[in-house]
Amino acid sequence: MADFPSSLVSSRNLRRILPWLVIVAAAVVLPVVLPPFRLNLLGRFLSLGIVALGIDLIWGYTGMLSLGQGIFFALGGYALGMYLQLDTLEPGQLPEFFGLYGVKSLPAFWQPFNSPVFTFFAIWVIPALVAGLLGYLVFRNRIKGVYFSILTQAALLVFFNFFNGQQKLINGTNGLKTDTAHIFGVLVGSDGMQRNLFWVTVLLVIGAWFLCRWLTTGRFGDALVAIRDDEPRLRFTGYNPTAYKTVVFAVAGGLAGISGALYTVQSGIVSPQFMAVPFSIEMVIWVAVGGRGTLIGAILGALLINFAKSLISEQLPETWLFIQGGLFLLVVTALPDGLVGWWRQGGPGRLIAMVGLPQRSLTYPALDLDPEVQAEQSQFDAQGSESQGSKGGAQ
């Protein structure tokens, strides 16, 4: 067993490395190739992939459907937006909008956002803490399922109303503009800065993906799945699901905050619209279309749907709501595991089988699915035989 045939090793490694090569190549090439407007869109949608990862974590793995991720998304955006508002000011000056409402001194909660270090942490710690607290209050009482969804939606509305109504504190419905601000002396809205932000986004998406992967692959991830499938059972095994749910909801909140901050600087504004009720449900559908319970699906879903949305809204704005509504229906009734799940379960093969060629199978299907045969087969594979048995499709 010591020496594998070298061809096999390289082909396997290649398969593992190839996606990363593609990603790195894309990250280097795209900023050069794409016009700034498209690159900016891509960067924005990628940053939405991070909030989608968080939703996948809590919904796809843990079974809690939050309709209020917009809260944490917007909190992250506001944290960065407030910093950028203050950063460009001369000492003693106030952000412009305060003048409109007759506010003479900076409200106390703005003060810490003078500090870049504080802001750096505030972007993800504040949303995580708010999520943790909200989650704890709900989970502690064993409120779950649709009740949890409804309460998160109500919380979202509360935050929306609050931010929308407080002109004197946070500029209300107008939000905070960021594209005229400077980071390290560079205009945020400039093309060069946007390119840098694109790379930052790519790095953070990859980082978030690794974080989620680490959380979901080990025993912790097993516990999350166990909570989703049979929470009371887990309790009787000595686990406290409240702790797990609070932790994972806080992580998702933190991810949403990072996502919101990245989205804010790339779209040039943060406003209460980030907390609009439909937007938070839209986030869920990105994950559903991509494939819940698969991390890559969350990112792909966010990219795919948002690109579709921007294309369709440019061409035929009236039809977008029909298409979006149809997507909700389609994914729930026909594609419960999303595109990635469908792909992994051999969906394309089944589609081909429908029009003609039967699926390839090395042996009798029943034999192919037998675990003992599979165990033997994998041993056989490990010894180096070239085999391409289609093991997908096993439920």
Add this chain to the structure above:
Amino acid sequence: MNLLELRGVSVSFDGFLALNDLNLQLAPGELRAVIGPNGAGKTTFLDVITGKVKPTKGDVFFRGKSLVGQSEHRISRLGIGRKFQTPRVYQNLSPRRNLELAVRGPHSPFDLLFSPLSSEQRDRVQHLLGVVGLESHAGQQAGGLSHGQKQWLEIAMLVAQDPELLLVDEPVAGLTDEETERTGELLRQLAGDHTVLVIEHDMDFIRDLQAPVTVLHEGHVLCEGSMEQVQNDPRVIEVYLGSETQEAP
């Protein structure tokens, strides 16, 4: 001292008394069978011990400490494990991962994230997979196992927890004769080191356990004794067969 003691426990659901002044003691190391006709309150009885249902009246003591008002996971950590009537395994996890979740050890989120399983825990999981004959299925999703395999997996999970007190609800429902026999053997082996309480409908199985029997009826202990004594008790015959019939079962 008794390991487990229920004192005058009553549970009322909207006026319906599922348990009615129930008293029961279990000594350490004992193997006890509990039988009773449908609706006798057997499952509620387990619910009260494991903290799922709060008693309306009365108290439950485990090693002399009251369990009432404690949450399920705390009670479980005190050393009380439970197997459910219909097998409840985590369908989307493999048997190995089911057992790795159940295996005794710290259970906080941070433990699961930062401390991997010790080699002893790993060995224990591997050993148990062998005991219940699921080695070749160890990597497959548990949802695809047969009913009997799920029953056994759940028993293995219970053993993996290594609780002092095992509450086993209908362990042999839906098993073949051979499997039933092996389950009985396993439970008898566990008794001694552990205290085992078995709820079962299968009278032959209980007879083979050779354990003292407690008969529940309408939420109340009807009588206790060996299987022989219980079977000949006229009250038991009455609740099982109705008052008209006088024949022994």
Add this chain to the structure above:
Amino acid sequence: MDLLYETLFNGLAIGSVLVLAALGLAVVFGLMGVINMAHGELMMLGAYTTFVVQNIFKAVVPEVLFPIYILVAIPLAFVVSGLVGLLLEKTVIRRLYGRPLETLLATWGVSLILQQFVRSVSSAFALGLLVTVVGGLLIPRLTPKSWWQQRWTPILGSGSWIGSGLVGIVVASVLGQQRVFDQPWFSARNIDVTAPTWLRGSIDVGAVNMPTARLFIIALTAVALIGVTWFLQKSVWGIRIRAVTQNRSMSNCLGIPTEKVDALTFLIGSGLAGVAGVAVTLLGSVGPNLGGNYIVDCFMVVVLGGVGKLAGTVLAALGIGVLSYLIGSGSLLLVWPAMPAGLNELITFFATTSMAKVLVFALIVVFLQVRPAGLFPQKGRMVEA
């Protein structure tokens, strides 16, 4: 003292709209466990039905009869929303029983479609849609039977719908060339329903001024409540509905047609949304976004009230209504002028309609810490299966 009564009356009026809006939701959620996110849009359909009825009365019916158009609109709104709800149940929700989160997402999708439908519908659009539906339904009948037992049948099935959809789009865009057909029926603008004169005045009781429109809504709510309660408690179908709620498989064994019961329950819940929509038109102009303004409040009513008891829904809705009005209108300060300064400032901070919602929802979350299952929780061993 009069001020207090007036405040209470206004709170009650707001609360009764909430009762009416949440009633249908409570029926569907309490009895079937289905979360219907499109409930608000069913209300919107009720409101638009009222608008259409009003226009028909204006155009065709003798003017003497105009004052009663609202009474005609109520049953019609019930029927329209109820039928749309029935269609929704038969096509979507039926497939999703026992999967509440999926139902939630699917009905949200339906709500988006309904909103956009009302905005875009024109004669061309409606005819195109008709062509699509007729085509999709007819293709299986007009093609050889053997085609529908093949490997590729699923592709044929979806293909025939996509095909007829395309034909529908072509029809709609060709017709859309004519100005007559392209004119949207409602467009995205808000619509105004003119209340008949008898609903525009007010009655003075003591020193309290009670607008008749509000009195009418309160009366309508009361009638709807009594109707629903009577139906569920006394009528044969009501008893069947409750039986299915309590034990579906047993009901099935006893010969209760559970599918019909589901459909009926959903129809009634949706119809009640339509009636609520009629009431809403009396409060001001309405638009395609009407649903969004009510849906979260309605769900909070259901969560606060507890599932399964209408009394909980009523109490929760009235409570939320009165409290929101008290805080939002700032009349708490008028009623209680001697309030301590700190509290005074706090209340002033929340004294707008949207900020009042912030406070009320926060209070609900606090309340749920004490009573997680709401005011009237379901009891018994069935609760946590």
